[in-house]
Amino acid sequence: MVNRNLIRSLEDDHIASVIAEMGDIDEYVIDPDEQDYDINKIVKGRIIRIDGDSVLVDIGFKSEGTIARDEWEDETPEVGSEIEVLIEEIEDDLGQADDPHGMVRLSYTKAHRIKKFIEVMSDVKEGDVVTGEVVRKIKGGLLVDIGVHVFLPASQVDIRRPPDIGEYIGRYVQCDVLKIDEARRNIVVSRRALIERQRQQEREELLKVLEVGQRRTGVVKNIAEFGAFVDLGGIDGLLHITDMSWDRIGHPSEMVQIDDEIEVVILHIDHVKEKIALGLKQKDSNPWENVVEKYPVGSKHMGQVVNVMSYGAFVKLEPGIEGLVHISEMSWVKRVNHPSELVQIGDEIPVVILGVDPKEQQLSLGMKQAEENPWDTVGDRFPVDSVIKGRVRNLTNYGAFIELEEGIDGLLHVSDMSWTRKISHPSELLEKGQEIQCKILSVDQDRRRIALGLKQLDNDPWAHDIPSKYQPNQVVHGKVTKITNFGVFVGLEDGLEGLLHISELADHKVDNPEDVVKVGDDIEVKILRVDTDDRKIGLSRKRVEWAEEDEAPEDASATESRKPAAQTQNLKGGLGEAGPLISPDLATDAPKSDSDESDG
16 A cells, blocks of 8 residues: 655655656657657667767668767667667758758657666556665665666665665665656655565564463664664664663663674563553562571671762672662761762772661661671770860860760760850850860760860869858959849859849848949858858848948847848859859848747
């Protein structure tokens, strides 16, 4: 059957090329028994003479005709031989001086071609298969000699257009006859249509016998990024890159090349869409089938790094068996920002099997598990109460992290930096990168935490020095360091502060401490109480005067009557924060009357 759509798709200039090759002749008479001496008629003649490049032929007309000598090509014209010729031109004025022998111009080759075309026309029709030799490359395609020259368009040479159709010159090809134009004496053929029809027949026959699981031999016809197309003998199947090898490959060309003959396994057949999925690796057993027995959890193996990603590294244990070492499983102590800091592609490394999923074909691997965990022995290297040196690695609001060794940090909390000084931020004492000495306070191996102390390098002054130096009723000098809405902090010495509660600033009621004192003022205060448990010292400014007055004897009722109403409220004091320090019955320094003692 002729494909009319295909014929219409062929360009007109392709056809024109063939017309130019054969000549555009409107009408021929090919009956030599009835000689007709009109132009474009074929008549019989006899060679009577050869003059240089011209051959004279007697056709029974008023004058002889001439034919160019080169029309015989490899043949030799013989005087006296009878031939059939085509009348191309008859001059009206006979006997012109410039061409006495050329009154009638004839063509031997055109007559021969026309006869051949007529013969072919009687045996060939559209849809037939013809065989011929490719004789020449012309614009748009090839000329094929099947007895006459027929036109094979370049797009119809093969299923996939070759880079150079000139390679077909001299080859014999079979083609379908697409179109016969009798008026223009033109025949268009297609080798591609014949191949496609043959492949369709082969495809239908092949699909009837193909089964999933069969092994078939095919030829690689094309290679793409995602796989290779394999001709099984009439139908192409797709060999996907994931089905080429159990091992990791980057491109199909690592496994196959065009025109390779390979054996493949049929994986899937879609009879409706005529698509076939092929496999190469399925010829060998799946290495994941016994992966649980071969790689039990906890076992240690050597592997090769085959890929490095931001989240981890893929390690090959054997062809087809790979596992992922997550970035979190690479080191016990190092802070790994990217796996490339520890491994590179091609590295041979020891790994431990952490998990096996044969169904999903996944292995979870660990690098750090192949080494001893330094936290398991951290207690031996850093015993409690030992003094160590470290480097300040980081500062936070609540303390400083001190690097004891690579990957092992201890926390120095702000509360463990000074016995007496209130530290708001560790930067008040430390700098990043500074080398310091600390004492190990505690080690928690399970939680991977080490607590450090700086103040513990010295004796606690609250245990002996402060209570012996500062005693209740003692009058001392200090400097106002801070003012709050509830009182004033007074610095007694470097790092040691006491709280002068607002109620202890003056005999009268004070609403705003800044009305009485300013930061930096040197003032005289009286020690009310030294609380070693809470590490607080309570102070009073108004009681400094009371102490002087108490040196003169007076009755208890008068003394009691001078005490302000605020005396009966809770007194507050301490180091850096507000809170109850002493109870009212212990806060007074005035002598009690007998009645007070009896009431007590």
